[in-house]
Amino acid sequence: MDYFSSDFKLGILGGGQLGKMLLYETRKWDIYTKVLDASEEAPCKVACNEFVLGSLLDYDTVYSFGKDVNVLTIEIENVNLDALEQLEREGITVYPPTKSLRTIQNKATQKLFYVDNNIPTAGFQRFAYKSEITDSIKNEALDFPFVWKVAQFGYDGQGVKVVRCLEDLEELPSGECIAEQLVPFKNELAVIVARSASGEVKTYPVVEMEFHPEANQVEYVICPARIPEEVAKKAQKVALAVSEKIGQVGLLAVELFQTHEDEILVNEVAPRPHNSGHYSIEASFTNQFEQHLRAILNLPLGNTASKLAGIMVNLVGAEGHTGPVIYEHLNQVLAKKGVTPHIYGKKQTRPFRKMGHVTIVNENIERAREIAQQVKEKIKVIAKE
Structure with a gap:
């Protein structure tokens, strides 16, 4: 065609x-x-x-x-x-096929898929209602702390909460959910796998993700991840197994935990371009969006290697600000070498809403991380007074 x-x-x-x-x-x-x-x-x-x-x-x-x-x-x-x-x-x-989406759309179904296919993941329990969690705790079948996740329609850190006591459950919605073992991890990683309709497969380099402690949103994505090569290979192997078993066509972003023993556990997946791949627009030979098109149109997949080290900084709405958006100090950020802002076009800001991102590219990953910190501290996403 x-x-x-x-x-x-x-x-x-x-x-x-x-x-x-x-x-x-x-x-x-x-x-x-x-x-x-x-x-x-x-x-x-x-x-x-x-x-x-x-x-x-x-x-x-x-x-x-x-x-x-x-x-x-x-x-x-x-x-x-x-x-x-x-x-x-x-x-x-x-694309992705509806069968794949059915597995991924519900987090409980997604976790069962990992168990059925011998894909390493954190232990979990599935509940139809929040009240069942309380019963499970009282019967000593579930221990604190654990991670509560809504089964469907969670996004951007919404629908996820670390539960350390019964009071933490009070404000949570009552529908289907999972309670997942709280994994003591060393790093949160991600691998994007591209798979074409004809079965050609490529992976992007493993990235490292740093999260906001309160909003549970990614603040920084660092490529390449600052991990040993053998750990990176293990992460890519696990991500490839998930993509193959799930029958993905297009991109599959696989979020992972690296434990203190350097084991790799799958956290969750997204069957589309993903926040963890935004760095690729400036840093990669083929960015994730072009790669998704190549995959779903069954065109030859592009080169996933990086030209330079890349770091992505999420721009989210500042706490206490709701209304028409203003990006403070953007001109000062533009003066920095290797810095490219992406503004998403959302006219209204609110606390922690994703409003854009900034990519920093540099020959040196540590220097890129320093500039990323400066960018994060300088730009303020606020509302007009």
């Missing part, structure tokens, strides 16, 4: 910043795009050929949207899977 400057139409479910960055690449190649999102102010709206306003979770909306595209992909996994299955039955190509 001829994708370039043709009648081919790519459908994208989700119009957020990941979709916007994917559209950088479709515009580069002149691939026609159609985007569905529930927000009138979706970042994708300014860059796609067609924009459709509607719910990603509504069967009729998703089915109607997908009927006239050639290939349908996602930038968020919380979508109506029944509609995608029907589209697949009618001959629409959906």
Whole structure:
């Protein structure tokens, strides 16, 4: 099929910043795009050929949207899977496949998949209701501390909480969830695996992630991870096994724990471009968004090696600020060598909302990390008074 400057139409479910960055690449190649999102102010709206306003979770909306595209992909996994299955039955190509999405969309199902396929992961228990957790604790079947995770619809640190006592459960929602063993880890790592429709596979270098202690959001992504080579190889091997077993087509971001004994455990996965791969826009020969396109269109996969060391700094809304956004001191950051800001186009800020990111590239990883710290301290994402 001829994708370039043709009648081919790519459908994208989700119009957020990941979709916007994917559209950088479709515009580069002149691939026609159609985007569905529930927000009138979706970042994708300014860059796609067609924009459709509607719910990603509504069967009729998703089915109607997908009927006239050639290939349908996602930038968020919380979508109506029944509609995608029907589209697949009618001959629409959906990547990642709906079967893979069903495994990934529910965290309890995802964890059971790891157990069934002998993929190392932290121990866990599955609960239909929050009240069952209290019963399990009283019956001494579950011990503090543990990590509570909502089974579905968690995002950007929402739906995850370390529970150290019964009082920590009080403010949590009551639906399906898991209680996961709290892993004493040395590092949080991630590996992005690209797999094409014909089965070609490539991995990006292992990255190291540093999290905000309160928001449970990534603050820094560091590439390459500052770990021994044998640990990096082990992490890539585990990530490749997950991608193969789950039948992914496109990108799969595999988040991992490196224990103090240098064992690798899978935390969770995302079947799409991911925050842990944003550094690749400036630092890699083939960035993650172009690679996702190559994979789902069954084109040759690109070179995943890095040109330089890269660090990504997330720009999130400052605490205590809600309203029309202002980026303070952005001009001072732009004066630094190797620094590139990406502003997502969200007009309203609120505490910890992802508003953009900054990439720092440098020949020296430690120097890049120093500059990243300066960037983090300098830029303030606040609201107009």
